[in-house]
Amino acid sequence: MLATVDPLLPLSLLQAVRDVDTPIDQFDAEYVDELRNKRLGLSETVYAQIRRHAEAVSRGQRTPLEESVALARLIGRRPDAEDVFRTAGAYLAREAYLTLSAVTRRLLRLLPSALARPIAYRRASRIAERYLNGRVRRVGGFLHLEVPRSITVDTAPNGIGCTFYESTVRELLRLLVGAIGSVEHTRCTGRGEGACEWRADWRSFDRAAAITRGADNAHGPGGSRGADRSPVN
Ligand SMILES: [Zn+2]
Numbered sequence: 001m002l003a004t005v006d007p008l009l010p011l012s013l014l015q016a017v018r019d020v021d022t023p024i025d026q027f028d029a030e031y032v033d034e035l036r037n038k039r040l041g042l043s044e045t046v047y048a049q050i051r052r053h054a055e056a057v058s059r060g061q062r063t064p065l066e067e068s069v070a071l072a073r074l075i076g077r078r079p080d081a082e083d084v085f086r087t088a089g090a091y092l093a094r095e096a097y098l099t100l101s102a103v104t105r106r107l108l109r110l111l112p113s114a115l116a117r118p119i120a121y122r123r124a125s126r127i128a129e130r131y132l133n134g135r136v137r138r139v140g141g142f143l144h145l146e147v148p149r150s151i152t153v154d155t156a157p158n159g160i161g162c163t164f165y166e167s168t169v170r171e172l173l174r175l176l177v178g179a180i181g182s183v184e185h186t187r188c189t190g191r192g193e194g195a196c197e198w199r200a201d202w203r204s205f206d207r208a209a210a211i212t213r214g215a216d217n218a219h220g221p222g223g224s225r226g227a228d229r230s231p232v233n
Contacts, residue, residue, distance in 0.1 A: 002064060002065075003064070003065035003066070003149065004062035004063060004064055004065055005062060005063060005064075005065050005068050005133060005151065006057075006062060006063075006130055006131045007053045007056035007057045007061060007062065007063045008053075008057055008092060008095055008096065008131055009068055009092060009131060009132070009151065010049075010053050010063060010067060010068045010071055011050065011053035011054060011056075011057055011095075012088040012089070012091040012092035012095065013068065013071050013072060013075060013084075013088045013164075014046055014049050014050045014053060014071070015050065015088070015091050016075075016084045016085070016087035016088035016091055017040055017041040017046055017075065017084055018041040018042070018046055018047075018050065019041070019087055019091075020041060020080060020083055020084050020087055021039035021040065021041025021042050022041065022042065040074075065133075065149070065151065068151045069151050069155070072085075072151050072152040072155040072161060072164075073155045075088075075155065075156075076152070076155030076156030076160070076161055077156075081155075081156040081160050081161075082156070082160045082163050085152060085156075085160065085161065085163045085164040085167065086163050086164070086166075086167040087167075088164055088167070089163070089164045089165065089166065089167025089168035089169075089170075089171065090167050090168070090170075090171040092131060092132075092168050093167070093168045093169075093170075093171035093172035093175065094171065094175065096127045096130075096131050096172065097127075097172060097175040097176065099127075100123055104119070104123070107119065108120055108123075108176055108177065109207075113177065113178075113205070113207060116177060117177060117202070120173070120176040120177045121136070121138060121143070123176060124136050124143065124172060124173065124176060127172060128145055131168075132145070132147055132165065132168065133147065133148070133149060134146055134147040134148075134165075135148075139199075140203075141201065141202065141203030142199050142200060142201055142202070142203075143169075143173070143199075143200045143202050144186075144197055144198070144199050144200075145165065145169050145197065145198045145200070146187075146195050146196070146197045147165055147195060147196045147197070148194075148195045149195075150162065150165065150189055150196045151164070152164045152165070153188070153189045153190045153196055154189075154190050159185070159188060159190055161190075162185055162188060162190070162196055165196065165198060166183050166185060166198055169183055169198050169200050170183050170200070173200055173202055173205075177202060177205050177207065178205040178206050178207035179205055179206040180200055180201060180202045180205045181200070181201030181202065181203065181204065181205070182200075182201050183198055183199070183200045183201075184198065184199045185197070185198055186198065186199045
């Protein structure tokens with residue numbers, strides 16, 4: 001059977017390309033027509049692809065995995081690949097988080113962390129399965145995400161492709177439970193270790209600081225630009 005992914009995954013990659021390529025200063029904005037030729041994210045091709053994948057998202061229609069791999073390869077050739085992958089991961093996490101009901105999101109914020117954590121774990125499992133073709137498990141105070149077939153592995157040098165999933169885990173857990181500890185890439189397909197796996201330290205998390213920020217930043221599609229962009233390098 002043909003391997004497929006949820007259309008939100010390629011959509012997140014495309015939104016990130018557009019996001020990163022959109023001019024942020026006045027000087028760039030004045031030359032937007034010229035930039036359109038130079039920056040893929042502002043091109044008609046990318047707009048058309050975004051529309052196509054957004055329609056697939058609303059129809060719940062999965063897309064071929066290989067198409068997303070090709071897209072990731074294209075991003076991997078850019079000098080700012082890490083910035084794009086991290087932006088895409090955060091975008092995917094936010095959109096997936098917004099598929100939870102408002103009641104669940106509020107409960108996660110109000111319940112004591114001992115009660116919130118099991119709910120967050122179940123939601124994270126479902127989200128990982130649906131949007132990342134991945135599996136989540138708990139080991140002590142850590143949450144592990146395993147992705148047997150990564151879309152982004154080896155699409156850029158130095159494991160940069162894997163930052164997409166790292167960014168998704170970090171942002172998803174921040175939205176679900178609050179700011180978490182370190183996220184380590186403990187196994188990698190690119191290093192011949194079978195699957196890619198990340199280990200997130202969520203023994204202690206800072207709810208007060210992160211939840212407000214999470215709620216403020218969790219708005220709809222296209223609203224991902226700004227504060228959350230990870231610095232390049
Ligand atoms: Zn990896």
